[in-house]
Every structure is written in C-alpha cells, then in structure tokens.
Amino acid sequence: MSPLPATLPAIARARVRAAVRRRSSMTASEAADRALLLRLLSLLLQYPDAELTGARPALAAAVAALPPSPAAAELTAFTDWFGGQDPDALARHYVEMFDLRRRSSLYLTYYLHGDTRRRGMALLALAQRYRAAGWEIDGGELPDHLPVVLEFAALGGPGRGEAPLRRHRRGLELIQHALTDAGSPYRHLLTALCGLLPPPTEADLAAVARLAAEGPPAEEVGLDPYGHGEFAPPGTFTPPAQAAPTQAAPPRQDDAG
Numbered sequence: 001m002s003p004l005p006a007t008l009p010a011i012a013r014a015r016v017r018a019a020v021r022r023r024s025s026m027t028a029s030e031a032a033d034r035a036l037l038l039r040l041l042s043l044l045l046q047y048p049d050a051e052l053t054g055a056r057p058a059l060a061a062a063v064a065a066l067p068p069s070p071a072a073a074e075l076t077a078f079t080d081w082f083g084g085q086d087p088d089a090l091a092r093h094y095v096e097m098f099d100l101r102r103r104s105s106l107y108l109t110y111y112l113h114g115d116t117r118r119r120g121m122a123l124l125a126l127a128q129r130y131r132a133a134g135w136e137i138d139g140g141e142l143p144d145h146l147p148v149v150l151e152f153a154a155l156g157g158p159g160r161g162e163a164p165l166r167r168h169r170r171g172l173e174l175i176q177h178a179l180t181d182a183g184s185p186y187r188h189l190l191t192a193l194c195g196l197l198p199p200p201t202e203a204d205l206a207a208v209a210r211l212a213a214e215g216p217p218a219e220e221v222g223l224d225p226y227g228h229g230e231f232a233p234p235g236t237f238t239p240p241a242q243a244a245p246t247q248a249a250p251p252r253q254d255d256a257g
Contacts, residue, residue: 026158033067034196035154038162040066040075041189042150044082045106048090056083074192081185097186103178103212106146108164111171114216126164133160144168146175150193166197173200173208 026034040062046052060079066072082090098106105111109126113119126143130136133156141148149168153161165172176190194200200208 031157034158036062037066037071037075037192037196038150038154041193042147042154044075044078044189045147045150045186048082048087048094050087053087053090071192071195074188074195078185078188093184094186097179097182097184101178101182102215104175104182104184106175107142107144108146108149108168108171109144111174111211111216112168116217118217129164146172162197165193169194169197169200170204170207170211172197173204174211177208177212 040059043052043055043059056079060083063072063075063079066075085093097104102110109119109122113122123143126149127137130143130152133152135152135155137143137148143149144164149164153165155161172190172194176187176194179187179190
C-alpha cells in the first residue's frame with residue numbers, strides 16, 4: 001500500500017483526478033467526494049501500525065470534511081472510536097477481527113472460491129486488471145485484500161474501478177454481518193461501503209447465509225491453488241517441488257541365484 005500522505009484530503013483528491021474525468025452521471029465534485037470516501041475506507045481498514053495511528057487526527061479531520069451522507073456518518077462513528085483507543089488495543093482488535101476469524105477475513109476471493117485453484121486464477125485476473133489500468137501494487141499484499149481493492153476503486157472510478165467490489169458483494173455482506181455480530185466498530189466501515197454498492201438481491205442474501213453456515217468451497221485434492229505460491233497469503237505453506245525418483249541399487253553378487 002502507498003504511504004500515508006502528509007495532507008490527506010488534497011493528495012487523495014489529486015490521485016483520483018483521472019477518475020473524475022471519466023464519463024459518469026455524477027458531477028465532478030460528487031465523483032471526487034466518492035473517491036475520497038473510498039480512499040479513506042482503504043486507509044482505515046489497514047492494519048493500525050504506528051504510521052496509521054499517528055495520522056488519526058488527520059483522518060478524523062478528513063472524515064469531518066466529507067459532505068453529509070449515511071456513509072460519512074458511519075465513518076464519523078468509526079473515527080470517534082478509533083481516535084480514542086490505545087494503539088496496542090487497536091492492533092489486538094484488528095488481528096482478532098480480520099486475521100483470526102474466517103468470516104471477517106479481508107481477502108475477498110476467499111469467499112467466492114475458498115482455497116481452490118479457482119481462487120488462484122481469480123487473483124491472477126485481478127492483478128491483470130490492475131496492470132491493464134496502469135496500476136501496480138507494491139507486492140506487500142494480495143490483490144484481493146480489501147484495502148487494495150478500495151484503493152483501486154478510488155483511482156479507477158465508479159465503473160471499472162469499482163467492478164471488483166461489485167463482484168465480491170456477497171463477501172462484503174458476510175464481513176459486515178460478522179463484524180456486527182462481534183460488536184466490532186469496524187462494522188461502521190463495512191456498513192458505509194455496502195451502502196455505496198447496489199443493494200443485495202434475494203439470491204445474494206441466500207448465498208451469504210450459506211457462506212455463513214457452510215463456509216467457502218474447499219479443494220478436493222491437495223495441490224497448490226495459488227499458482228505455485230505466487231499469490232499465497234503470508235505464512236501459507238507452499239509444498240516443495242517433487243524430488244526426482246530414487247533409483248534402485250543393483251543387486252549384490254551374493255544375492256544372485
């Protein structure tokens with residue numbers, strides 16, 4: 001992910017200038033405000049390291065400057081909590097919510113494909129989408145990590161940029177429900193995001209219920225589903241290459257006959 005800018009609102013708006021020029025039913029001002037909101041969601045959903053927690057006053061000020069909307073109100077509720085927490089407590093809460101719970105993981109292709117070969121192909125396709133748009137991620141995260149997807153959405157605009165979010169609408173809905181069930185203030189961020197997308201259909205809600213009950217698809221055979229480890233999440237075990245077959249030793253002379 002890119003480092004936090006010194007003047008968050010100005011730089012976030014500058015980075016999405018190209019998206020604002022895209023043909024859209026939104027005005028230029030509305031498109032810029034939406035892109036800034038997505039950029040703020042991307043930042044606030046990142047791990048709360050020292051840089052991010054140190055930027056809490058700037059983030060809160062940027063949220064306060066958003067035009068009134070349901071999404072802005074959700075971000076305000078989150079930053080009110082975020083700004084008053086001890087940094088170590090924030091880090092523990094983040095790990096518990098997003099690293100230790102399968103129903104609220106931030107890796108979106110997991111909900112659609114599980115740990116299968118199809119997930120590896122989906123990750124490749126997402127990375128290729130970024131490259132085709134002229135955007136390269138720094139390699140620190142998988143291309144389906146929600147903060148990465150949100151940053152691309154802010155840069156690419158409501159059409160092409162937000163397409164991956166729409167594709168993973170069901171996964172986002174499941175994360176939102178899981179965070180709400182856990183009582184996590186991060187639910188405000190997912191509620192804001194889901195409110196920006198088309199509402200879920202009855203089929204979406206049924207699929208979310210199945211995901212919550214059964215989990216994502218599972219691979220039936222134990223081959224590497226990530227394309228030989230290229231897109232494996234940090235810490236994932238990647239099997240070594242198969243060793244060459246061992247040749248049998250020739251029989252000894254006293255064994256003959």
